[in-house]
Amino acid sequence: MESWNNSQTVALWLSIVLIFFLFLSISIIYIIRIYLLRIHSEKEKANKLKLEYQTNLIRDSITIQEYERERIAADLHDSLIGKLNSIKYLFYSDEAWSTQEIQSKIEDSIKLTRHISHDLCPPLIEESSLIEIIEEFTYSKPVEVNIQLSLSGVEYENIGKNSKLQLSRISQEILNNIFKHAQADCITIHIHFGSAYFALYFTDNGIGYNTETKNKGLGLKNIMLRSEYLKAFAQPKSKIGKGSSFLILTHKSNLKA
Template sequence: MSEQESQIALIFFGGAFLIIMMSTFIVSMVVLHRQRQVQNRQKLDHLKAENEKMLLHVENEIQQETLSHIGRELHDNIGQLLSLAKISLHSSKPEKQAEGKEYIVQIIKEVRALSKTLNLDWVESITLDEFISQQLEKIQSTGFCQTTFESDHSFLELSKNQKLVLIRVIQECLNNAIKHAHPNRISIHIAKNRSLRKIEIVDDGAGFDTSQQSQGSGMINLKKRMETIGGHFSLTSKVGNGTHITLELPF
């Protein structure tokens, strides 16, 4: 074989080798890319399943809270009205019997109102501002502490899932303030900037050490709930200086 033929053969085999190497590299990259796609899809499916699980848990908690409320209303309010109606209707005086009939009408109204809260339809029929106002009015009406609420109505446009999570997180924050902080005042302020909507929940109560594990686990749970709707939870507190909670949600 001549020198020229040897060079041509060398070039041919060298080119073939490069082609094989490039083909192997390309196939490897395609396989790696597909593996990453599968892994990312699995991660997304897992995250979606976790979010759906969290939302279902939130729904169950709200339903339990609703059932507890109905139980209290049946015992404290409707039970009392039924007793008064029974006493009035057993009276021989016409005016007392008339009072008894009025009690029955009031009882029917109360039962109808309670029946509407047996499912989560009420979540769609109420705005977040209205819910917060009702919660704060209940707290103040008990004489537990003073409350204030200011809003620029930036949370009027919410999906059902967003509203469910925010309602439950706010409930939890208010319950914690009542149980542990013993404040003189609880304030909630809603405002927005260009990209974020904020809910600030502030109390002037006892405050606590945020490094304590028992409090930390509760905060982690609230953070996870906000993350399921693309939001953010933050808390600052110091013993003797109250607690400041911020809930942020992008537009």
């Protein structure tokens, strides 16, 4: 009888242990399944966000290209063609015009052509330093604006042509925005070559703007798109009535291309 009871007890405990391990196994399998489903869901979400980001990037790139084409077309139509038409009028007009006046208009047309050409691609970009290229952009500033350009850090002129082009375009866009909208009379541009990082910093004492409503234009998208190419951190800051600033920061290894 006691032997039978012992057998029943052993069997009961074995059953309990088996049920416990079965329950534990099912629980572990369930937890692993939930975990894998969550990882899969997060991967799908990340892929969806990446695809959406790439789609927006392509759309913004196309939009900016169209914007640049329209701007160049407007420069050609409103400025250069207007000058050439006025020269044509001088030749066919019965009025007497001096050679000096005609020469002056031709020289203005050449300057406009050079300006449009520089907009398309800065001249001697491989031979010129970044600070020289940015300095050339400052020549088109309004008369009342004072610009202070400075350079600090270790010597580092080994910037790749494409990177230099992107940085020059970013600088040009920022300066044009300040000239057109900031109503500033003082702009500072600082270029810093650190031991590991490169920084490009713009400040102005203009009227400022609301960053929540203004940071959606094509100009900013153009800057952000080019910063993305450089793997750079780009941050505009501004307060109404207190001017604005723009920081571009990237590792120097990103500027070799």
